[in-house]
Amino acid sequence: MLSCSRIGDFDTAPAFSGNPPPDHLRATYSPLHFQPAIATATDEQCLACHREVLDDRVRKASPAGVQAATAQAWYQQVSTYAGEQDTFHRRHLVTPMAKQLMRLSCNTCHEGHDPREEAPGAAADAPRDSGAFTLRKQVNPETTCLKCHGQMDWKVMGLPGPWAEIKEQMGNSCVACHAVIRTNRHEVSYLDARAIEAAGQENADVCYGCHGGRAWYRIPYPYARHPWPDMSPPPDALKNRPTHSEPRFDKAATLNRYLQPKP
Numbered sequence: 001m002l003s004c005s006r007i008g009d010f011d012t013a014p015a016f017s018g019n020p021p022p023d024h025l026r027a028t029y030s031p032l033h034f035q036p037a038i039a040t041a042t043d044e045q046c047l048a049c050h051r052e053v054l055d056d057r058v059r060k061a062s063p064a065g066v067q068a069a070t071a072q073a074w075y076q077q078v079s080t081y082a083g084e085q086d087t088f089h090r091r092h093l094v095t096p097m098a099k100q101l102m103r104l105s106c107n108t109c110h111e112g113h114d115p116r117e118e119a120p121g122a123a124a125d126a127p128r129d130s131g132a133f134t135l136r137k138q139v140n141p142e143t144t145c146l147k148c149h150g151q152m153d154w155k156v157m158g159l160p161g162p163w164a165e166i167k168e169q170m171g172n173s174c175v176a177c178h179a180v181i182r183t184n185r186h187e188v189s190y191l192d193a194r195a196i197e198a199a200g201q202e203n204a205d206v207c208y209g210c211h212g213g214r215a216w217y218r219i220p221y222p223y224a225r226h227p228w229p230d231m232s233p234p235p236d237a238l239k240n241r242p243t244h245s246e247p248r249f250d251k252a253a254t255l256n257r258y259l260q261p262k263p
Helices: 024-028 043-050 088-093 096-101 145-149 193-202 204-213
Strands: none
Touching (some): 088 096, 096 193
């Protein structure tokens, strides 16, 4: 994938203001890589050692000769996709859309793990929670990536077909229906709810981009059903959905999942 083909100097020592860099082993086992410290870690603390995730750029061409300037993946087809090919972390943290609509931090996705664990459950004293992260990924995609890169669950929504096929029937507007349905939405710490609502009024692809238009997976994310005025009883398929977002993302919550004050 072009967006993941990075170039850069991975041997450059991290810059620490006035202090010599710690040895590799001490840095690996920094408390910031574990709970509970990572829950309150700032991006500045993370990027002191991991700055390459923002400094690196994609190759101008792949080894096979495919030019980055002319390549587009299936998840880059919506009208809101703009700019040159960029790296994974830059797309989520520093591009114009990321700054406009998102409030992602390093620990939005990265919650820490045992450095010995490149596969869940590999160490004898590792937690038995096999969902903490996925093989060769230091995050759990089902609780992070899937939120904005899952399929649109159009059947549960009662739509006559996939959005790409029926959007003209719906006036190419999500808010035509969502002015009165699921009106309590996007109120999580990693999104800018007001900016999303304003942008969605102008272009339905702002909504569709995160709700099916940039799907990496074949399944939808089971979003919490936050109560809204005149909310009807949920259909059978949604009866077990939570009614609030996870505490660590819920703006109304004052404590994180480890019962520590949220920053």
